[in-house]
Amino acid sequence: MEDTVCRSLVHISSLFPEILAMIFSHLDVRDKGRVAQVCVAWRDAAYHRMVWRNVEAKLHLRRANPSLFPSLVKRGIRRVQVLSVRRSLRDVMAGIPGLESLNLSGCYNITDVGLSQAFSQELSSMVLLNLSLCKQVTDSSLGRITQYLKNLEVLELGGCSNITNTGLLLIAVSLKRLKRLNLRSCRHISDQGIGYLAGMCQQAATCGNPELEHLGLQDCQKLTDQALKHVSVGLPRLQTINLSFCGSITDTGIKFLSKMHSLRELNLRSCDNISDNGLGFLAEGGSRLSSLDVSFCDKVGDQGLAYLSQGLFSLRSLSLGSCSVSDDGIDKIVNSLHDLTTLNIGQCSRITDKSLSSIGGKLKQLKSIDLYGCTRITTVGLEKIMQLPGLTTLNLGLWHKR
Known part of the structure; x- marks a missing residue:
């Protein structure tokens, strides 16, 4: 048939x-x-x-399935996401020789013992390992990873709250090809651990990850400006850094970052001690940022936007949600940063139709704008925004029509 x-x-x-x-x-x-x-x-x-x-197989590792791994190998699949684990991860390693990517994100029952069984020999083909939210993982697992997965380029450890500076030392000594490292909510790490990544180790002859391009430090609350000094000195290829919710970071730390001409994306969301002066340092330092997020930094106001308009001409995305900015500050950036494609001014309660008129008249490249909670705008201003030729995203949540 x-x-x-x-x-x-x-x-x-x-x-x-x-x-x-x-x-x-x-x-x-x-x-x-x-x-x-x-x-x-x-x-x-x-x-x-x-x-x-480039297809990623999504697997539930439950009962044994003799045909599963031969089928994946026949199709040349070398990327796997494990959705749930009830059997040994060692079966994946043995069943798919040449595995390039292993995503274990959200597998809460993964332990150091399980990973030690899986990583028991050199896996030179593996370039990506995602352990996000594997909360039982500790530095012990990093010992195995750095011993057998030396060619890793991407390591996701977001939510692995038991990782410490010792684990970062292991990474700094062994993972020389690492380009992306996410340490979100690894709250035990401190300036010393970031120093290891930047090559400042007394415990080893050579250490550091100079190839790092992306570093996620969201909610690492022990970090101070000293960590950013380490970053600026030892990570010359860094392109993006996420420092959101790092409450001890101040304008001084931003001054260190302003000298990094490789940096393209900087996230300072909810960094309470960042002010207009920090934005001034970015502008003065010749920063080439294309994306900046200072949402919920309530010390950022119109003066900060004036600084940005005088120096950050490469900006394409700017997030100012809940900042203390007014029409005067928006006017400054609208008259200078003509290449903006994304603008978030949600919950900026002082913004009126005057800003929308300026944006609609001058930011011709704008594709996305967030006006959530801007209760002083009216349909008159929105009509100006709607005339933008490339606009595809408009958020008007909590807007009261008048």
């Missing part, structure tokens, strides 16, 4: 398998599986590695 179906589709089934594979490669994952069930010819074409290139 299946072969009869295929013969009836002469114009498609007569194609070379390589051509069918090219066509199937454009389907979503579910449809890739469906076409493999049509007939033998389509099944063979659908199992071509081209079809599954």
Whole structure:
């Protein structure tokens, strides 16, 4: 019956398998599986590695399935996300030689013991490991990871609250190819740990991760300006850094970062001690930032926007949610930062139609604007915004029509 179906589709089934594979490669994952069930010819074409290139398999590791891993290997799948674990991770490592990416995010029952069993020999092909929210993971696991996964380029540890500076020392000594490191809510780490990443170790002859391009430090509340001094000295290729909710960071720390010409994205959301002066340091230091978030920094006001308008000409995205800015400050950036594509001024309660008129008249590249909670704007101002040719996103939550 299946072969009869295929013969009836002469114009498609007569194609070379390589051509069918090219066509199937454009389907979503579910449809890739469906076409493999049509007939033998389509099944063979659908199992071509081209079809599954860059696909991440999503697995529940429950009962044993002898055909699972051979099927993944046949299709050339080398990226896996484990959704739940009830059996050993060692089966994944053994079943998929050459595994490149392993995502264990949210697998709360993952322990140091389970990871030690999984990582028991060198895995040179692995470049990405995501352990976000694996809350039982400690520095002991990092010892295994740094011993056997030396080619890691991406390591996600967000929410691994038992990681300490000792774990960062292990990373600094062994993971020399690391480009992205997320330490969100790793609240035990301090300036000393960031110093290790920046190459400042007395315990080892060589350490540091100079290839780091992205560093997530959100909610690492022990960090101070000293950590940013370490970053500015020892991480010359850093492009993005997330410092949101790091309450001890001050304008002094921003002065260190302002000298990093590689830096493109800076997130200071809810950093209570950042003020207009910090934005002034960014402008004076020749910063080439394309994205800046100072939302909920209540010490940032119109003077800070005046500083930005005088020096941060590369800005494309600016978030000012709940800052103490008015129409005067918005006027400054509108007249200077013409290439902005994203602007968040939600909950800036002093903003009126005057700002919207300026934005609509001068920010012709704007694609997204957040006006959540801007209760002093009216339909008159919104009409100006709606005339922007490229606008695709407009947030008006808590706006009272007048």
